[in-house]
Amino acid sequence: MKDKNAHDELYINAPHGIVIHRDFKVLYVDDNYAQLFGFEKKEDMLKIGSLLELIDPSEWDRSTRTYQAVMSGEKPPTVHSSRNLNKNKQEINVLVVDHVIEWQGQPAMQVxxxxxSQQVKAQKQIRDSERRYRELVDGSIQGILVHQNFTPLFANNSLREMFGLPLSAKLSEVGDMMGYIDPQHWKEIGEKHQQLMAGEQKQIKSEYKVTHVDGSSIWVNLLSSICFWEGKPAALATVVDMTEQKRLQQALEYKANHDGLTGLLNRNSMSEILESAVQTAKDETSDLCCILADIDEFKKINDCYGHHAGDKVLKIFSQRCSDSLLKQGSVGRWGGEEFIFLMQQVDQIEGVFIAERLRRLIASEPIVVGDISISVSASFGIALLNSPQQTAEDLVANADRALYKAKRKGRNCTMLFNEEDQHSLTI
Known part of the structure; x- marks a missing residue:
């Protein structure tokens, strides 16, 4: 950004345009820019080898050094004059406003x-030029914010719309921009801002959750660098709304980690939780209880009532498991009609109590599918981590052995794994 007083010295009523390039290779150009340099269509300009062809050779070295310094973060984006050449090699004088953006996942220069070339002296044309420049900035699809310690100095229309701020509101009415950022990010963004202003970081890029004026949450990507505003250092932030991308990412993560039918965590997720829980229990010398549950004679349900009824049984069974466990641990679908429960700091007595409570609940409430009432029961096998040498696989295998004993015992019961296998606990 440039001192506003400097703009007051310019008497401008001129066309303007935008080009985006990387190493002077054109990535995007609008019609105004192309016509300014004598091209009939912007597509023709995309064919040139380098933008340096449109710059006076005497300016090549300075232009190249300025580009490298701005892109590397050594210098802030600048506003400067330049002598350029149109395609007919006619000289034109232009005001150049540089701005670093992200284009297709990589940094690029927006100019x-x-x-x-057609300067006039009337104050009206100064105001017209400033209005045009503001329209260019406000027309950007990206939000642009200039701030000093999060006190806004400039915000374009895209940023105001992104945050739900009235376009007519004065920046003094907007308040501290930190107030719009979710508190979970305050420490991180504060530290990064200090590093940026201290010169420890040339550029910072982060994702933050922001509270819209209407109370809803949006996710934004911030790319910040240092600029100068009225002669003083400030932060120049390019802000991109990535709420939809975040929602898609979260949806994909949910789909990857959860069972599509029941909504419970899937086997892969539970395996990761299991490994972590085993390590935590060993580190803290604390209890870890693993329960495997299997719906009794589930195949008969499918055979008698159809797979639609079987799916409904699985869904309701899963819901009852989640409701019964509450926040005591994690529950997931281990495979088919088999489910797994992991509970940290739960000992043998409490584990049996939890399994029995759920077993009785399942057996006492038939599952209704349409006009059909289906009686359902389940068998439970319990194992506890009882040795530093035990692995996650050992724990599940022991619970599976206890479950097998419950099935052999006649189903609809709870069995506790006993290493010596001298007795089994039947409730």
Whole structure:
């Protein structure tokens, strides 16, 4: 950004355009920019080898050094004049506004050009030029924010709309921008801002959850660098709304970690939780209880009532498991009609109590599918981590052995694994 007083010295009423490039290779150009340099269509300009062809050779070295310094973060984006050449090699004088953006996942330079070739002296044309420049910035699909310690100095229309701020509101009415960021990010963003302003970081890029004025939450991507505003250092942030991308990412993560039918955690997720829980129990020398549950004679349910009824039984069984466990641990679908429960700091007595409570609940309440009432029961096998040498696989295998004993015992019962296998606990 440039001192506003400097703009007051320019008497401008000129066309303007935008080009986005990387190493002077054109990535995007609008019609105004192309026509300014004598091209009939922007597509023609996309064919040139380098933007340096449109710059006076005497300016090549300075232009290259400025580009490298801005892209590397050594210098903030600048506003400067330049001598350029149109395609007919006619010289034109332009005002160049540089801005670093992200284009297709990589940094690129966005250049706004204002033609100064036809300068006039009227104050009206100064205001017209400033209005045009503001329209360019406000027309950006990205939010642009300039702030000093999160006190806003400039915000374009895209940013105001993103946050739900009235377009007519004065920045003094907006307040501290930190107030719009979710408190969970305050420490991180504060530390990164200090590093940026201290010169420890040339550029910072982060994702933050922001509270919209209407109370809803949005996710934004911030790319911040240092600029100068009225002669003082400030932070220049490019803000991109990535709420939809975040929702898609969360949806994909949920789908990857949860069973599609029951909504419970799937086997892969439970395996990761199991490994972590075993390690925690060993580190803290605490109890860890694993329960395997299997719906009794589930195949007969499918055979008698159809797979639709079987699916309904699985869903309701899963819901009852989740409701019964509450926040005592994790529950997931281990496979088919088999389910797994993991509970940290739960000993043998409490584990048996939890399994029995759920077993009785399942057996006492038939599952209704349409006009059919289906009596359902389940068998439970319990194992506890009782040795530093035990692995996650050992724990599940022991619970599976206890479950097998419950099945052999006649189903609809709870069995506790006993290493010596001298007795089994039947409730």
């Amino acid at each position: 706004t050009i204002v033609d100064l």
